[in-house]
Amino acid sequence: MMQFKDDIRIRQRRRRTRIHWARVWFLIIGAAIVLGTLTLGYFYLSLSPMREAETRIEKIVRQKSDIVTVTQVSVDYRDRTTYAASGETANGTKKVAIVQDNKVKTYSRSEGMSNAQLRSLLLKTYHPKKLYSANISRYKNVLVWEISYKAQNNKLNYLTLDFKTGKVYRAISGM
Structure with missing residues (x-):
């Protein structure tokens, strides 16, 4: 009887856990995609106030000056918030509009250094x-x-x- 039990033990194969590398790579790539999406979403949301301010300044500049095409908007926070919008008039003259407290003052771009x-x-x-x-x-x-x-x-x-x-x-x- 003892011999029979020993034979059974010898014949039993130990199951080896097999690593399915395709699954591992699938999980790694999936995690990278999720992490990348979350990072891009975070940056998109964090920059939305800046985009909204630029859109608002472009609208104010078009309404209160003769600039029709705004090409660049920058901001300065030294004493109070000052926006500078560069653009062109309808006849192609390049100008700069300085916006403080929703008041717009324009300057000819050609008056300054290029x-x-x-x-x-x-x-x-x-x-x-x-x-x-x-x-x-x-x-x-x-x-x-x-x-x-x-x-x-x-x-x-x-x-x-x-x-x-x-x-x-x-x-x-x-x-």
């Missing part, structure tokens, strides 16, 4: 390692360029330059 002139001035004078932004704003009732860049020493710097001449109104270095 983007190429500004870039040349920055490269020649400040030698930035990386230029982050160059936006038009108003500082002490004067139209200015607000510039942020990384210097050669990897420090963050800010400049406020006159819109027409490039004269420095304010410089913050080494943040």
Whole structure:
């Protein structure tokens, strides 16, 4: 009798758990898709106030100025919220509209430094390692360029330059 039990034990195969790699990859890819969707949804929702503000500013600029096509909107929070909207009039003249407290004041874009002139001035004078932004704003009732860049020493710097001449109104270095 003992021999019979031993034979049965020998004949029994141990079940090996088999890993189904297709299932593992399916789960990994599914988790990545869900995570990616959640991340994109988060960014979409977090940026919606900015999109709404840009849409509102574009509408105000079209209503209260002769600009019909808005190409860029930027914002500055220095003293109070100031929006700058660049665009063109119906006859193709490029203008900048400064919006503060729903009041719009327009300036001719040709009165100021061009983007190429500004870039040349920055490269020649400040030698930035990386230029982050160059936006038009108003500082002490004067139209200015607000510039942020990384210097050669990897420090963050800010400049406020006159819109027409490039004269420095304010410089913050080494943040």
